[in-house]
Amino acid sequence: MCGRSSNPVLILMKNKTPSRSLKILMLAPEPFFQPRGTPISIYFRLKALSDLGHRVDLITYHLGEDKHFPNVKIFRIPDLFGIKRIKIGPSFTKLPLDILLCLKAFWKMITGRYDLIFSHEEGGWAGSVLARTWRVPHVYDMHSSLPQQLNNYEFTRSSLIAGIFQFLERMVLSSSAGIIVICPDLRRTVIKEGFEKKTVLLENFIDFDHPSRSADEIRSKKIFIAPQNEKIILYAGNFQPYQGIMLLLETLA
Secondary structure, eight states: OTTSSSOHHHHHHTOSSOSSOOEEEEEEOSOSSOSSHHHHHHHHHHHHHHHTTOEEEEEEOSOSOOOOOTTEEEEEOOOOSOOOOOOSSOOTTHHHHHHHHHHHHHHHHHHSOOSEEEEETTHHHHHHHHHHHHTOOEEEEESSOHHHHHHHTTOOOOHHHHHHHHHHHHHHHHHOSEEEESSHHHHHHHHHTTOGGGEEEOOOOOOOOOOOOOHHHHHHHHHHHOTTOOOOOOOOSOOOGGGOHHHHHHHHO
């Protein structure tokens, strides 16, 4: 497949009107869909790929709400462990689920034919191995630096584990044909590692359908919340420690 005249990575990352449809295997080690960081990003990646006419087989966890897009099929791992909830960030709970996801991805590669592997988060490890084995391009959607996550979530203080994560991350970056980063800080991290030329910055944004509000409704709500015209500070993220909520609260004074 790599011998075809058109480069699948260029078709995906550069061309808004692709000359041909790609068949993509996407690895998403997340509960999809749930309204939280990476799954929201995955939602819009799928929507964009579907709108462009590409065909996507998504392999993801057993948890989450099905979302339907043209030419997108969702393949879930089996619920073998009775896991009903997965917290945000790194956790040992994800380990057996990631193993099942890798096995399912391996089987899909054996039984199907794909132009491209598109992976998210730690799915990049399996994506890199599968891409090398089957000699297809791999695009890594880098939502965060996994070694940084270990520190931000205070997951472990082991220098050995941190070193392994750093090695795996660099392996994924070096072997990927294209890298998507979601913020300038991640882009600086990738540039520092020497992979600027194959990196594209796509900052996340929310574009769900939502009810429109009139100017009078907005004015009324502001008066209700801040009758003395006080300054309103709205935080719309999650309450995980890495978000720096304590810093926000300290600044309110």
